[in-house]
Amino acid sequence: MIKARAYLSFFFMVLIFFGLIARLYRIQIEQHDELSIRALKHHYASQSVKAERGRIFDRNGDLLVYSKNEISFYVNNKNKKNDVADSVVAAAFSKVFGKPFQHYMELLSIDKSRVCLEKKVSNKYKNAFKNLHCNRLYSETDNSRFYPYGSLAAHVLGYVNRELKGVNGIERYLDEELKGKDGKLTFQIDARKNIIAVEEKISVPPIDGKNVVLTIDKNYQSILDEELLNGFNKFGGEAAVGIIVDPNTGEILALSNIPNYDPANYNLFDNESRRNRAISDVYEPGSxxxxxxxxxxxxxxxxxxxxxxxxxxxxxxxxxxxxxxxxxxxxxxxxxxxxxxxxxxxxxxxxxxxxxxxxxxxxxxxxxxxxxxxxxx
Known part of the structure; x- marks a missing residue:
């Protein structure tokens, strides 16, 4: 009787042993990749790093379009436990940006996981709050597109939308070349998702977009814009188009349309103003x-x-x-x-x-x- 129980116990122990072996095999071999990814998600987090969009120059090297790296600050107001007091954060922001202390206190009282304290400020403020040690405070790169000469060559340059995707003109035609490739910043986090350290070895730096040089001459373009507008105001009409071409090479030195628009504020203009009649309209050559x-x-x-x-x-x-x-x-x-x-x-x-x-x-x-x-x- 005792021997039978011993054999039975041994049999069950063997079953349990092989069961554990099978389970370990499944975990270590079959589910290794899946479980590793799960574990990494608990210990690491990542954030996209925007690539800088390429610049656009005229034929003489004058800068017509560029991107400005700006930064926006956010707080997670649902993660205040064991963190820096609101008053400390508000005082720090008030000192840096010169806005009233109460302004930031009101923002910090909003019960949301994402509240913007400052939108699109200079990149020089990137490390302004490094010593604040506020875990719920974080920043994001916020690139903006600038057209320093306003509406000059607007129908050639085109514009980008809020996601910095080319919508019209050169901005659209060469969007793939201009946009570059975003990077990824990976950092180690603790159980409360607080950042411990940046993992530079597994982070991927962004690849900035390529610069573009046009055949357009800024000076010729300015003259054409002015003369076309003078003629339009003098003789009237619904629209006007002007082009300056180098007859020896066929290069476009200037291209102008009336109505015109401002690429930086494209949303304030209708489609007729943004339409490039020089290349989209069909007309008789006349004399x-x-x-x-x-x-x-x-x-x-x-x-x-x-x-x-x-x-x-x-x-x-x-x-x-x-x-x-x-x-x-x-x-x-x-x-x-x-x-x-x-x-x-x-x-x-x-x-x-x-x-x-x-x-x-x-x-x-x-x-x-x-x-x-x-x-x-």
């Missing part, structure tokens, strides 16, 4: 096509600058339609046809080139082709 057409004739030797054209005193009927000039001239040379922008003269010359060849030249000049301009539209 500007005359110089292109005459170059075709000269290239094909179908006309010469001093050849005389009968311009019919500014009135000519073609296929039951009357073609008219602003000024009445009986005769003009081909050169003068262009100088006076004579519709009658151009119509008469247009019969000298075939439609197929005319189309080929238009394509060679780039009409109907992609411009490959680095702007969304």
């Amino acid at each position: 500007t096509i005359k110089s292109v057409f005459l170059s075709m004739l000269f290239e094909e030797k179908l006309a010469s600058p001093n050849e005389i054209i009968n311009t019919e005193n500014g009135k000519y009927k073609l296929y039951s339609k009357w073609i008219r000039d602003t000024h009445s001239y009986e005769k003009l040379t081909v050169r003068e046809v262009l100088e006076h922008s004579s519709n009658v003269g151009i119509v008469k010359l247009s019969n000298r080139i075939s439609p197929n060849k005319f189309y080929k030249y238009l394509r060679d000049f780039g009409f109907g082709n992609e411009t490959h301009i680095d702007l969304p539209g």
